Amino acid sequence: MTSVLKILESLEREDGLEVSKLEKSLKLTKKLDRDNLYIAIKALSKLGIVQYINDEKLTVNNELGFIQGRVRCSSKGFCFVVRDDQGEDIYIREANLNNAWHGDSVIVLITKPAVKRRAPEGSIQCILNRYNDTLLAKLDSNKSTGEVKAYPLDDRIPVIIDLENDYDNKKIEQEKDLIYEIKIINYPIAQFNARGTIVRELSINAGIEGDIELLLSKNNISRNIIAPKVAPKKIPLKGREDLTNQPSLLFESWESSNSPSLPALFAQPNEGGTRIWIHSPTVSERINIGGKLDQFLKDRGEVNCLGNNWLDFLSESLRSASQFKINEVNEAISLMIDINSDGNITNWKFTTSIISPVKTITPKHLKAINNRKVTSKSIPIALKPVKDNLEVIYTIIHSSKLINTNNITSIKLDEQIPNLERLSELKKAFPGRDFHGWSKTYDNCDSQSIIDIYIRLSNNILAKHLMGYELPFIYKEHEEIETSSINDLTKSALALDNNINVNIDGNVTISQLINSFESSNQKKILHKLVKHIIPGIHLKLYKVNFYAENDMGDNIQTSNIESPWCCPTLNYWNVFNQFILTSLLNEGKNKPSSRSKVIIELGKKDSWKDINWDVFPSKIQENINTHSNLKLVQNLNEIRKKSKSFRNNIISIAQCREAQRIIGKEVEAIITGVQSYGFFAEIDDLTAEGLVHVSTLGDDWYEYRSRQNLLVGRKYKKTYQLAQKVNVKVLKVDILKNQIDLELVKDEDKESIKTNDISIDIESDNLS
Incomplete structure (x- = not known):
């Protein structure tokens, strides 16, 4: 189609x-x-x-002022088009949706310009591409006609779907825990409903695998993208730097057999500082950009963690060819970094290489190192297999701490994930990933937390290198946090813990604020508040002259910009940036003419300053320009949104399943958020939040005071505020909506429970 x-x-x-x-x-x-x-x-x-x-x-026709964007709807019925050109969102009335659904790519025409605080209004002229070709739905029969119709579970798509399948009404009544995956055959047009067919039945109570299938379908992530029958290209070893004698190490925490492959590391003392090597698996050299295998990777977009398993990003053949194997020769793309004793970068060099990793370092090794006394001469049993590599490991750990201390730009927060087997892989650090706008706090006992430090540093170095050569790349842009939000957070923090040392008269950065929380006994709640105000990050394209043409201005701050490249087993933007880098290293002209004796190493720091000729032949430059387009980045951002939603959902559904086990039981919780309609409380053992609705607080009329983040009873002046501990009962769990309804257990309820217990004891004594 x-x-x-x-x-x-x-x-x-x-x-x-x-x-x-x-x-x-x-x-x-x-x-x-x-x-x-x-x-x-x-x-x-x-x-x-x-x-x-x-x-x-x-x-x-570019003369009529048509604007492209994506439809964003809320469950309340409000719809906007988020513009592809990053302009102001356009409000769309229901009558002007023209059968567009949430997520669809559309062309819109502005009908009313923006006035003061009102957004511009528009009308959707054409649907460019449908976001949903399948969706989850409930079935119900029309009482007047008896026809069975499908109603999407996503309340942002309030439509009716006519079904082509013949379906028994009695089965709908009997199988109430079933939902259905519907394939859309015809989308709605004029007065006609959408038409679809039932692909499969999904049970709400089909165990962990059933939950995963539900969430994959809910987030429009397919397991069934078939890899093309194209073998990965073989990489010639000629011209690659031989680093096989270097005892490089793999740092891995993931334990699943199909977990992604990560870079290898090596470090050694160098002129009073440290020389570090990051070796990345090479994927870009094994595919043809624009070919079938490349398109497969674009469609996949990103690896997804299923909790204790993985939905792979690479094809099986590409994965096998690029994965690092211990004590075998592996092709790699390597970055050498020199840092001084203060942790500052003094030099770097990119090169294509061959390596031979010697050991895999796991959290078990790092915990043994962490528990080992500095003066101890004996080697613990856990470290015996890596005793010959201890000096390298210590150097890598020391340098990572130094780099982490110097890096004040990235936001690091604690992440509370339930200690459940079904979420075992999610509990480990995911190197380089921070689509929430923050990453996990550094943990020197987690192998991947250590490697994360080097990956982010490498990403920053590549951005500087490619900007020097004026080459395009995809980078991560952190949206700015509003000053008013930081001020409100500061006030909330001081209300929770007046021992926090914050200069409320000066300009406080979010990093300074987070550092001030470290010694607070309310750190967990404060970190939750920080997460609420961080707007997140999105991918953008850096391209010379692109900003000038779009009148956006080139305001990129190179001090903390990240251009991901060294984890091509994780997502496509790493592959794309690696393609730009390998094109420079393999295809770039390192001298002005074939007769010239002057040769420039294109991978070295500041090498671009010595170049006064075109680095690429015209055909290669044209190929790079063709594939460096805004549409690619927009599609990748959509994939990231799906991945983010899926990850949040898989944690939430695990928490909801655990909450189902304690329905009706009294548990301890802590208030983590207060709103006019009630307060959210986190159940201690689950780290899962539920809502205590204000309507269940029947002992008084409660008012919401936003500045103090609390609810106050008008009659008895009882308050409910952040960080307050309460006893609650789980009333209801909605698996499909990931919602937990709680009820406050009041003091009088406890007394009645005690009285009932006594009466039961008395009755049992009489019976005996």
């Missing part, structure tokens, strides 16, 4: 494209598909989205 988006992407050229060539570009061979293309062209022409040049060639 061809989307309007694919049609417009094929037409994005000044000289236009003939319809016959458009058919070839879209690979349309069937008459029905070609007829549908003509219908689409006719409709797009009437809307003014495309136009003919000289009655022969089609091109996109």
